[in-house]
Amino acid sequence: MAKQKLIAELPVLQVRYPRHGESKLGTKPVRFKGGITGQRVQVQITKRKEDYYEAKILSVVLPAHNERRVPCKPFGECGGCTYQRMYYPEELAYKEEQLRVLFTEAGLDLSGFVLHPSPHDRAYRNKMEYSFGNAEKGGPLNLGLHRRARFHDIIDTSGCNIVDTDFETIRKATMAFYREKGIPHYNRLRHEGVLRHLVIRSSETRPMIVVHLLTSSQGDPLVAEYADMLQNLRLQSRLTGFVHSINDGMGDVVQSDKTRIVFGTPDIIEVLHGLEFRISPESFFQTNTKGAELLYEKAVAACGDLSDKTVFDLYAGTGTIGQILSRHAKQVVSVEIVPEAVRDAKANAKRNGIKNMFFLQGDVLSVLDELKDAPDLIVVDPPRAGIHPRAIPKIARTGTGSIVYVSCNPVTLVNDLAAFQAWGYKAVHIECVDMFPRTPHVETVVLMSRVDK
The missing domain is CATH 3.40.50.150 (Vaccinia Virus protein VP39)
Known part of the structure; x- marks a missing residue:
């Protein structure tokens, strides 16, 4: 019979940069990913080393004194953010001490x-890479981000507060469009399906948004019909380009085997320190x-x-x-x-x-x-x-x-x-x-x- 893994309730005594929580079980240190100093968490011991235990957090039993009600709906499920429960000045002080x-x-x-x-501590991202998938096997199509600690699950990120409203408008409209059309997402295990990623990029200094849809070549993603839908969206900024790429690679990464500009320009123009920078879909630029x-x-x-x-x-x-x-x-x-x-x-x-x-x-x-x-x-x-x-x-x-x-x-x-x-x-x-x-x-x-x- 397999040895049952120990579950314990422990205080988070310290968090080292970037997200390495520490506690003690008896006299032996316990290390796990995540946590906020002052929380009480339920952990499962996953490895027993000679000098310490490795563990994973199962749940937060008691919040830290400086935590608040989370203003972000997907937080906790989403694997992106860590400090949504802190007021921003406290988050800065916390990270400064870790450094x-x-x-x-x-x-x-x-x-x-x-x-x-x-x-800006909200709606600051000028680029998002969303994945198509579902939250559980056989569930409805989602367009969002990977679930924390479960890479193959994709959750709906409605209510995310680090992206602006235009990103949410485009993401939700895209998800609704492809749910209605019944086009399947690309299955990362079986390497079957069509819809892979949606990349949205915007300019902080120009009214510009570019949408980049990435699909496999295994089916018709109805690009022309989807483009018409995009152009009819009511946005605060302006949709200036739409690009469609084929990606038949085995890895779950945003890459293009073949790219077509459906309409507009594929590039974004951003201004930093009085200089203009044209950013192509493949270019790195600070988000x-x-x-x-x-x-x-x-x-x-x-x-x-x-x-x-x-x-x-x-x-x-x-x-x-x-x-x-x-x-x-x-x-x-x-x-x-x-x-x-x-x-x-x-x-x-x-x-x-x-x-x-x-x-x-x-x-x-x-x-x-x-x-x-x-x-x-x-x-x-x-x-x-x-x-x-x-x-x-x-x-x-x-x-x-x-x-x-x-x-x-x-x-x-x-x-x-x-x-x-x-x-x-x-x-x-x-x-x-x-x-x-x-x-x-x-x-x-x-x-x-x-x-x-």
Whole structure:
């Protein structure tokens, strides 16, 4: 007979960044994902380690003193947000303390930082990727997000408060349209069906919304009829484009084998720091526009006076940071491995009349090997996994006096800062921006200076 798993009711004693709750069962630590300090939760022990237990939260028995009635209907079922039960100032203080513990335990003297609030803590997202599916086998078609801890269940996210009303209008109308037509969703286990994803993107600074429908090639999604329905919706903004893509890939990711523009333009135009950026459906762009503007403001300030300096922008993406810095620097060299991102960066630089920026398409490791003259300053904005371990010594060997590290993952950031410290660079200033309210994610800007000259 299988050994029955222990269920216990425990207090949440601490939550470490980003969502690692801790308690004690007897004298042994218990670790689980989620929770808020001060809650009392029911957990199931899933693994018994020598020094601690691993567990999962089954339910919240007693809320923490700083929790409130949740203003978001799908919260609890949806796997997106974590801190909907907190008032925003308390959420900021809570995340700031988690970051302070993370930095202190990593031996970094960064205790004087402040977590800057997002300009908007509701309806801040300019992009949503919804999935078609159902909440239970044989249930009605849903268009929404994955259920927490149950990846194959898709829940209706009506009442989500981090998206604006136009997103909800389009999502609900799409769900109703395809429910009426009886077109099946794509089954991720059997790889059968038609409807896969709906991506909605909007501009904060222009009246623009683009809808991107992704289906398999296994049936007719009635694109023309669906397009007519979209164009008759009453929106606060303006629907400027509709794109349909075929995706026959096995993975549950938003990707396109074949794309067709049904009407309008597929691109969104966004304005940051007075510069225009055209964003194609495949391009990465920060999902909180006003938060991104604040983040880049902190990055520019960290760079200091650039009037006679050459800046290298590594992991540049579509060149957003580099183009903002180009107005302050002598010249900026942008390095990015993805050809489509380099193409978009060049087009945006031309659109903005930027002439002191140069673009290199290639891997950071290779580009740094070919570098002849050291830049005055290097900006790095790597993906969540951080900087490749082989790239850190290459960056350090350039001899640049300063490095500005823009990070979307404080955990990999502290690891990379420790590696840079071994190469003679010390973190001297940090700014944190709460780019994604109600979630555990935080963006940081760190200035490092060379100390072994």
